[in-house]
Amino acid sequence: MSKMTLKTEGDTHVIVTRRFAAPPEAVYRAHTDPAIIQQWLLGPEGWTMPVCINDAKAGGQFRYEWTNGKGSGFHITGELLELEPYSRIVHVERMHLPDPTPDSHIETLFEADGAGTLMTMRMTLPDGKTRAAMLATGMEHGMEASYVRLEGML
Amino acid sequence: MQSLDATFSALADPTRRAILAHLAMGEATVNELVEPFEMSQPAISQHLKVLEGAGLIVRRVEGTKRPRRLAKAGIEAMDQWLGMLRKALETNYDRLDEVLAGMEQDKRGEKR
Numbered sequence: 001m002s003k004m005t006l007k008t009e010g011d012t013h014v015i016v017t018r019r020f021a022a023p024p025e026a027v028y029r030a031h032t033d034p035a036i037i038q039q040w041l042l043g044p045e046g047w048t049m050p051v052c053i054n055d056a057k058a059g060g061q062f063r064y065e066w067t068n069g070k071g072s073g074f075h076i077t078g079e080l081l082e083l084e085p086y087s088r089i090v091h092v093e094r095m096h097l098p099d100p101t102p103d104s105h106i107e108t109l110f111e112a113d114g115a116g117t118l119m120t121m122r123m124t125l126p127d128g129k130t131r132a133a134m135l136a137t138g139m140e141h142g143m144e145a146s147y148v149r150l151e152g153m154l
Numbered sequence: 155m156q157s158l159d160a161t162f163s164a165l166a167d168p169t170r171r172a173i174l175a176h177l178a179m180g181e182a183t184v185n186e187l188v189e190p191f192e193m194s195q196p197a198i199s200q201h202l203k204v205l206e207g208a209g210l211i212v213r214r215v216e217g218t219k220r221p222r223r224l225a226k227a228g229i230e231a232m233d234q235w236l237g238m239l240r241k242a243l244e245t246n247y248d249r250l251d252e253v254l255a256g257m258e259q260d261k262r263g264e265k266r
Contacts, residue, residue, distance in 0.1 A: 004247060006240050011162035014239065018247050022254035030250055030257070040249040043242045125162065131235045 008125065016121045024110040027117045028086035031108065032056040042066070051075070058083050062091075074098070086110060101130040164208035169193070170201050174224065177211060181223035 004018045020027050030036045034052040042049055043066065051065035060080045067073035077100075078093030089108045094100045106123040126134065164170055173187060187198045202222055205211045212225040 004240070004244055006236065006243070008162060008165070008236075011166045014236075016243060018243075020247075020251065020254055022258060026254055026257050027250075030253060036253060036257070039253045040246055042246065042249065044245060128160075135235060135238060 009122070012125055014123050014125055016123070018119050018121075019113060020117045020119065022116060023086075024112055024117045025086040027119060028089070028110050031089060032083070037064070054080075056080065056083065062093075095130070095134065097133045101133065102127060160208040161210060164204050164210055167201070167204075170205055173198075173201055173205065174210060177222060177224050181214070181221040183219050183221050 004016065006014065006016050009015050030040065032054060033056070034054045037054060038049050038052040041052075041064065047066050047068050049064055049066050051063060053064075054060070054062040058080060061077065062080065063075060063077045065073065065075040075096050076093050077096065078091050080089065080091045082088065082090040087110050090106070092103045092105050094103050104124045104126055106121060108122075109120045111118045111120070165174075169191065172191070176182060176187065176190065184195055184198050184202065187193075187202075188195055191198060202211065202213075206213065206222070209225055211222045213220045213222050
């Protein structure tokens, strides 16, 4: 069973949906409380987030720093534009690789789904240069080659 | 590497996705695509031009014919980025499942 869906919307956005077996309040907290974010927003095995600052209020800023402990690392900074507990977060973020990438705009919705939550994340598709830079972070190392089959698109 | 922006623009159109699906079964000329798609030759040519510009298809010269086929490299470049994103998110959300289960347990513990 695949719980997550990921699809492109036109040539500008990526839409991700995922179900969680916890209520929206908990999933929302997991996206705004630094102590919780640090436990899961890590990418591939072996990466950690030594710095996690999140001023969870409208207009608040955040900064996440990742490292693989082998000399590779990068960070993200961003601003929270809208926060509607426990249903919606709108923010912008950019990666520093180390030059900042153009801002990506991300809206995350949390809806009650039975006893759990349906999360829908709509994010700006980064431009080609940014995607190439993201691929070069080394985040893909250690990941099994997991090519998205084109069936859904073709 | 071809521009991934061009790749995504090219894939945004349902007709072009259908043409790619058709070419996935084997190469075809413009004329061979006119009939199944019930479109004019210039319209098909225009779509092929966009797909070619995005690096998704390539053409070969065979006498007066120019059969088109899928270009693997263009599709794989886009695949690679989406694949990385998917894998990173899946790993994160699987981890979040465990964190959420722990949070629920803590909550029950507090109530006791």
